[in-house]
Structures are given as C-alpha cells and as structure tokens.
Amino acid sequence: MSLKNTSILVIDDDPDVLIAVRLLLKTEVKKVVTEKNPENLPALLRENTFDLVLLDMNFKSSINTGNEGIYWLKRIKELNKEVCVIMITAYGDIDLAVRSLKEGASDFILKPWHNEKLISNISDIIKKTKRAAGEAANKEGAESLIGTELLAESEAMKNIFFKIEKIAPTDANILILGENGTGKDLTAKAIHQKSLRAKQPFIKVDVGALTETLFESELFGHKKGAFTDAREDRIGRIEAANGGTLFLDEIGNISLQQQAKLLTVLQNRQVTRLGTNQPIPVDIRLICATNVPLQELANENRFRKDLIYRINTVEITLPPLRQRKEDIILLAKHFAKQYAAKYRKAAIELDKSALEKLMKYPFPGNVRELQYTMERAIIMSDGEVLTERDLLFSPIESAITQTPEHDDNKLSTIEKNTILHVIEKHNGNITKAAKELGLTRTALYRRLSKYDI
Template identity: 40%
Template structure:
C-alpha cells in the first residue's frame, strides 16, 4: 500500500484530502506545516508528499527541497491557491511531479495522484531494465519512456530467457536490430555469439553458403570447407534480417533448418545438429506477403512464434526529446565538441516532424546538427528545412515574394503527370487511370506541358 503525507495548514483541507485518499486505498499521514512534516519525514518513509505552498510556519517549496534531498524517489505534488508561474516553474525544477491549483475537485486530484504514481513506476522499471540490458550487452542506450516502449521492454524481458523464435516487425529505422540484440543480451545465450545476416543483401547461392556453409568443391570457388552462420551461432542467436527478401527455394531450406534444428553444408552429406535461437526481422508485414503468396505460410508460422512490433517514431512522439538529447550527448562526446543542448524551438520542431525514417533519421539529423554547430546550443536553423514544414501542407511555407499560384499549380500538375506516366511505364491509358482523368484529358495535359518525357 502506498503512503501519502498531506501537508496543509488548513484543518478542513487536511481532513478532506485524507478522507478522499483513504477511499482510494492509500495510507495517509497528515501534517499542519513544515515542523510536523519534518518530524514525520524524519521517522518514516512515505511514497508521496502532497503539500500546500503557503504554510503558516514556512513554505511548501522548502518541503519539496527537503524531500528531494533526503529521498529523491519520493513523489511530490504541490498545491496552491495562487496561480503564479514562477512558483510552478520553481516547483518543477526542484522535481515536483505535478502542480495543482486550488480549488480542485476530487476527481482532478485523484487523476493527478494516480498518474504521478504510474509515471514514477514506469521510470523505475525503465531504470531497472536499462541497467540489466547495459550490464549484459552494453545496450544501455535503448531509449524510450512512452507506454508503447514500456510494453516493448516488458515483452523483450519476457521472451529473452526462452529460446523461442521471434519475429520483429517494424518500419525501417525503428530499432529492430537493437531489440534483437537486447533479447540476446538478456538471454542465457548472452555469452555465446550473436550472429547477424542481411538476407536481402546476397544472391541465393551465396546466402545459402553463408548460412549453411559448404564443403570443398561444392562450387567453383569453394576451395575449402567452410562453416556456415548456423554453426557459428551455435549456443547463441542467429539474427535473420530482412527475411522477407528470401527466395522461395531459400525459404524451403530455412524452414527445414528451423524444423529439424539440423543443417547440411552445401555439397555435404553430414547432418549437423545446431542449437540456435533464431530472431528474424522484417520491414514488410509478412502476413501481407503470405497473402500475396510471396512468402511461405508454414515458414511464416515457424518464425512468428513470438511476434514483436517496433513502433514507428510518430506513434511515440513523447520519446523524441529524450532520443534527441541522447544522440546529442553521444555525438557531442564522440566528436569532442561542447554542444550541450537543443533549444526549445529546435525540440518542438523535432517533435512535430513525421519521421518517415524513424529513429535512424533522427539520429542522423542530430549528428549533422552537432557536426555543424559552433556554439553550445543547437537551434532550429541547424535542422534540415523539411522539419520546418508542417506535415502534408507544403503550400503555407511557399507563399512569399514572387509566388504565383498559377505557376505553382502548373508545376505540381507537371510533376504528377510525369510521375503517373513513369509509374505506368508510358502506358497512357494506365496513367490516365492513375490520375483519375479520362484518356482525352490526359492527352490534353501532356500537350499543355509540351509532351513531357513521354516514353511512348
């Protein structure tokens, strides 16, 4: 049960809060001012302090300072009847979790208290998890405190100790490989190798010999026996990146290896047992490929024993600040520079952007900004122009001296026309369909734009 200390010099307020909080299931202690509060805090531990700012014998901010110095993990909520920004800012800076204005109603305070506990629990869990990951694999840089990331961490922690096959699905740059490494690092296989291969980067025969190895003479260049990655990863983890890119024959071979946990080197006859945990990753949802008959359903089920999704950055904008600061610190250190922070304006424009390239894109943007920065602070001017544009509305920033609507629209029209013709490979009927115009209108448009680069 969580214990809350309520500090207020008004008796009716103390009583009202005590009744309300007890009803919520908290244990409550009360104090009428600084003196009593100090006495309570000297004798027992509390999880939260809710204190008024103006007290007859002192100041709630003093209590806040006292609590944070003695037991920083204690949550402090400050209440006041005076809506002064200075106080709110000071309270926040000193580590207050929330600042509530009097008068408030029961529901308001109930929500504030509940959220405060939830947030602090989340932070604690993150600290613990980060420490674990860091300890085992040097991955203390898996950043994120959003609810989706907390869920992901929980999932990683839960599946890590098993040897189940995991399929990580997520857009490019969302941290799929990072997740795979974290799973390995937290598993009993951490001391054994983590072997990674990009299935999309190699032609079939090469991929096969990489994965399964070969014997001397198996093909022209096979001058000696060679171990494959399945064998190299024995006892550890094999990370199959971009598994969606494998050809149908390769999929059959992978399926067999996963089912039997045995492999045969290319050109060899011996069956070799392998103890390998497989983690596969894909940018494209495999279900879709299965549906289109481009990926074997049986292999899909073999891989997706445990599905994990890495969320795109735009679904967890609350992590952008943290990530940006994390990368700033890292690149500043690496480049031996003294760039210490991003300005609020810069942070806001980072938070607004849609991040199609996800965390990797953010990482690159911050790296570039740090490299260019000559002062201690990164402002919005160091960020790529694209970030300044509001999503999906480009015209707002175009209007200025010399802007002509007709010329602009003509340009847009020409560009779309070209795009459609290109997508349709010059097939005009198809291009017209893509644009939602009649073939006749298309002919007119092409003429209007001087024929374009029509490939017909």
C-alpha cells in the same frame, strides 16, 4: 518473500482448479477467494481488496468476445488498475496470453503448472509491485534495457520492453516487425542479451541482400571445392550461431526457393554444408525481422505460411517514431551527448526552437533519421547550443514524404500495367503470363476482372 499478508482472488469455471489452488494457497497467504462465475467479478472487487487475481483465459460464458479472459482482464483493470493479474492458460492459447501482457496482465502460467513455480511467480510479482510502489515517488524519466540503446519513456515502448523481459528468457522464435529505422536490430540484440544464451554467439545475417548462391554458402557453409571460389572449408552463419542466437534481418525479402531451404533447416535443426552430405546438428534461438507488413507475408505467392508459423512463435511490432513522439526529445538529447563525445566537443544543448522543430517533424526515417540529423548538427555546430537552424532533415526522406502521389505511382496502377505488359509479351496466353507473374490462373483472372482488362 512471505505472502502471509496477501489476498488472492481465483476465477476459473473448473471447480477442480479452484479446489486445487485453494488447497495450495490457503497456508501460504492471508486470504483466498475462489469464484466460478466471472460475471461476479465486479461485485467481488468492489467489496474486497485483493493484491492479486488468478484469471482463467477461457470460460463457458454468455459473453461473445472471442476470448473471455481478455475481456475480464480489461474489466478488472477498469475497476482496479493497481491489482496484479496472472492469466491461467492452456498451451494452445499462448498467443492470447502474450496479448494479455499488453492489456496489463503481470504474467501468465500454463496448465498444468508446478505448485512451487506458481507460488514463486506470485511471490515475485507481489515483491516487484511493492518495490515499484516504494520507488514510484523517486522514479522519473526514461526506461531502457540494460546494455542497449533502446531508450524510451512512451507507453508504446514500455510495453515493448515488458514483452522483451517476458520472452527473452525463453527459446521462442521471434518475428520483429516495423518500418525501417525503428530499432529492429537493437531489439534483437536486447532479446539476446537478456536471454539464457547471452554469453553465446549473436550472429546477424542480412538475408535480403544474399543471392541464391551466397544464401546457401553464407548460411549453411561449404566444403573446399564445392564451387569455383570455394578455396577452403567454411562454416555457415547458422553453424556459427550454435548455442546462441541467429538473427535473420530482412527475412521478408528472400525468395520462395530460399524459404524452402531455410524451412528444412529449421524443421530438422541441422545444416549440411555445400559440397558434403553430412548433416550437422545445430541448437539456435531464431530471431527474424522485416519491414514487410504481416498481411503481405501472409500472401502465399510471396511467403510460405509454414515458414511464417515456424519463425513467428511471438511477434513484436515496433511503433514508428511518429507514434511515440514522447521519445523524440529524449532520443535527440541522447544522440547529442553521444556525438558531442565522439567528435570531442563540449556538451551541447538544444534550445526551445530546436525542440519545437523536432516535435513538429514526422520523421519518416524514424529513429535512424533522428540519429543522423543529430550527428550532422553536432558536426556542423560551432557553439554549445543547437537552434532550429542547425537541424536539417534528410532530403531523401523529405522527398519521399512530399512527392505527390500521381496515379502512375499508385500500386494498383503499377500492378495493372505490369499485368498488361506480361500478357502482351505472351500474346494473350494466360497460363504463361500467370506463371511469369507468380500467380495462379484463378488469381490472374481475378485481377483481370478487378482492373477491367
């Protein structure tokens, strides 16, 4: 696509970068304006019309925001939300660059860049912007990722879709966070389907459900006779995913010993089957998921920090359904259509009372609970219209949300009682009690002080 009618503003406090970009673009675009001081940005945007801004992530600036690039990106979007912004970043700022996508940046490029790649990125973004503007009047309804059931029209999920589009073609390891039922499995499949490994295997393992023995056998494989029930040679899931994507679900529930073994494989990029000494090289793209909050994973008594960094090049946090209510009706209608076809029923609609009931319910079980609610309603329906009486929410989830929180059920009370029990078990021996609790002596003493024990 020709950029001859494109106007570009470049903001960077490195004069060498400004000169290099001006020389590169001056024959490609209509106008290039360069500026060393980002504080002149508001005036430049008021006095000129730009199609695209190239913005550095870091400046030697008086603004103390932790990252000037994010601050100035927000200012640009406040002044002109339509202008495209490409962030210029060093490799060490990759997390901030990904964060900038959430804040409205169109793309980011790493220093040093290839000139052809920069021009190509600018051209693609301008092309997409113009195409989107032309289609805006006709575009309504939901967005989805092709080949998946990730459907949404909420801004929260559109941001997730955009992030998936950006990171899927890379080989970055990804950690997907979110409550049960938010769609972590579908998100992992979507990333694989949009990756360069899409035609290679996608292997899922629920590692949280594996015992110590099964963990090694399932992931690494084994040789015949390696243990009692090893009646034949078997390749592990990691080896089976070679060339493709390995999805480790419930990663937050594996033991420290299992974490150490997994870390060794990820660092060396090779596995050794049980019963052999022969390492086998593997090439995998790793995606992990957990419902454990990242703050809890950061507790080294629960999860190794070196493993967190290894699996978490980029993280995606899926919002619970109660925080994306705009998607409830869309998903309910999708599931109604899906299950009407599955159970060979005529097309079934939801009346106003049914829609209102769905919107008022908090869905503690998230999308999965909504899916089961709609399946049950379709199975039990006799007519072609569902009313509020046809929608019965999960008694399991309702019990969880409606049970009052008594003192004895609070985590702090449970922890205090556990500590008391273990100390009593070891007749007051703090060293032994700390070891059984998986704490250091210092950490245990802090808890004794906290609970006034």
